Amino acid sequence: MGMCFSCCGDSAENANLMPSPEERRQQQLEAAEKRRQENESRGVKNPDRVRQQQQRAAELERREAEAARQRQDGPALRWQTS
Numbered sequence: 001m002g003m004c005f006s007c008c009g010d011s012a013e014n015a016n017l018m019p020s021p022e023e024r025r026q027q028q029l030e031a032a033e034k035r036r037q038e039n040e041s042r043g044v045k046n047p048d049r050v051r052q053q054q055q056r057a058a059e060l061e062r063r064e065a066e067a068a069r070q071r072q073d074g075p076a077l078r079w080q081t082s
Helices: 011-015 021-040 047-073
Strands: none
Touching: none
């Protein structure tokens, strides 16, 4: 039977398959960055819509802060009936 096993080969050939420590470190950094990006987008079907909602929320918060500042600076509105 002509079976060939990689474990029976020359150990010098197997040594060339292992990346250098610097290359391995770079690969690990890239993998970690990819996992981080995947975790951030997990469950998000439409990232553009999420970004738009965040922008709307920031705009609403800015308007509320501006309205609160104007209430403190200027006179309050009064209703007059005659």
